[in-house]
Amino acid sequence: xxxxxxxxxxxxxxxxxxxxxVSAYEFEFLKTEEVVQRIIEGCTIYFILQRPLMMFNNVxxxxxxxxxxxxxxxxxxxxxxxxxxxxxxxxPGESCDIEFQFYKKIRDEMPPLNDVAAFKAQKLDGTFVxxxxxxxxxxxxxxxxxxxxxxxDVEPYLTYTVxxxxxxxxxxxxxxxxxxxxxxxxxxxxxxxxxxxPNNRAPFEIALLMLDIEGVTxxxxxxxxxxxxxxxxxxxxxxxDTEAEIKDYLTCKINLKSPELTSEVxxxxxxxxxxxxxxxxxxxxxxxxxxxxxxxxTSAELIIGKLPxxxxxATHTQGIIAS
Numbered sequence: 001x002x003x004x005x006x007x008x009x010x011x012x013x014x015x016x017x018x019x020x021x022v023s024a025y026e027f028e029f030l031k032t033e034e035v036v037q038r039i040i041e042g043c044t045i046y047f048i049l050q051r052p053l054m055m056f057n058n059v060x061x062x063x064x065x066x067x068x069x070x071x072x073x074x075x076x077x078x079x080x081x082x083x084x085x086x087x088x089x090x091x092p093g094e095s096c097d098i099e100f101q102f103y104k105k106i107r108d109e110m111p112p113l114n115d116v117a118a119f120k121a122q123k124l125d126g127t128f129v130x131x132x133x134x135x136x137x138x139x140x141x142x143x144x145x146x147x148x149x150x151x152x153d154v155e156p157y158l159t160y161t162v163x164x165x166x167x168x169x170x171x172x173x174x175x176x177x178x179x180x181x182x183x184x185x186x187x188x189x190x191x192x193x194x195x196x197x198p199n200n201r202a203p204f205e206i207a208l209l210m211l212d213i214e215g216v217t218x219x220x221x222x223x224x225x226x227x228x229x230x231x232x233x234x235x236x237x238x239x240x241d242t243e244a245e246i247k248d249y250l251t252c253k254i255n256l257k258s259p260e261l262t263s264e265v266x267x268x269x270x271x272x273x274x275x276x277x278x279x280x281x282x283x284x285x286x287x288x289x290x291x292x293x294x295x296x297x298t299s300a301e302l303i304i305g306k307l308p309x310x311x312x313x314a315t316h317t318q319g320i321i322a323s
Contacts (some may be wrong), residue, residue: 006237007222007249008229008298013265014215016305018043020139021160024187025203031174043210044169044262045269046177047311048186048277049160052194053103053204054134056116061098064090066119070134070150070157073196078152082137084121086147089129096129097122103199115199135207142308142322158320159310160207163190164277165269169262173210182277209309213261218252229298233286236298253295264291264300273313 018039022030030036052072059068064084069077084090099120100113108114118133132140138157140146163186168176177183187202194200221228222240229235238249254261264286270278271285286293292300307321 005223005240007220007240008225008235008237009249009253009296010219010221010228010299010301011254011292011297012217012219012301012303013213013261014217014303014305015045015211015213015265017139017143017209017307018212019210020133020136021049021207021209021309022133022135023204024183024206024208025201026133027174027177027208028203031178037172037174040173040210040212042212042214043173044167044213045211045265046166046168046173047160047162047209047211048164048166048183049162049207049209049309049311050186050190050193050205051157051160051207053192053197053200054157055103055197056119056134057112057114059100059113059116059119060111064094064096066098068116070138072157073194075156076152078150078154078157080137080151081149082132083147083149084129087130089121090123095124097124097126103204139308142320143306155310158308159312160209162273162275162311162313163206164275165266165273167262167266169259177208186277209311211265211304213256213265214305216252216254216256216261220250222249233299236293236296238296253297254292258295260290260292260295263288265302267291268300268302272316273311273318274315275313 052074054070054072056068057071066082068080070080071077084096085092090096100116101118102115103117104115118131120131121129123129137148141148164182187206190202192200192202192205225235239245240249267282267285267288271282274281282288286299304321305323310320311318
């Protein structure tokens, strides 16, 4: 009697950031901006993170150049210089107007400026050019190649504690996070890390990172497939005896808008990180309801791009992925 031929289907999921990590405080303002909404509208996975508050100190503007330190009162400062002409944001000899936003109520009027939350550069006619925070600046430098001149150990400034991982495929991520129960609980219960900063508050340290699922690749392996089955995972075998079965086997079962895709990524990340505020840790992953196994895929691999951050919990650390 002839042996039945079967195959398995695996899947590789590609996800990426679309926008820099932002504090909960900044997100309350940015989520209403149409340009930001357009950038993050496809994001369906979000992390609630925390690190010591970053700010600009010793800020000295000089024409199109800005010298400053990035500080957090916990780690040694980063000594930086940004040349707006080198960044191709202004033409040679062009003048600019730089507005500084402070964490403190009484602003510094003369340089060097301290406790600066962000700066906004615009042309003399008021045309907006760029807005930068320490987090956004480091993201632009690592992901988009912004020519930021920086001296010091940047790694501590890219390290975040992961408190919670969630999904938002049935509504926009900004609506999902408005009045979010876990967000409010974290803001209420978590102490600040940078206790030496008198201007610090929890909404400045609690931050959001959002992921957009941008690609799916199938791997169909038939006849001999043991090598493609992860340890401890039961293969989902597809019969390949008839033309109809082969055609069905070779048909992709998922698309980028499939809720099973978002559920798979969320469960996989929670299973890895086991964040404190996620009550369900998906200990039986990959055996979950409404994940990619429910569509016939044996296993799913997740590839994350443009993640210029170190994400940590007690059980897992995800290193920097700059491209």
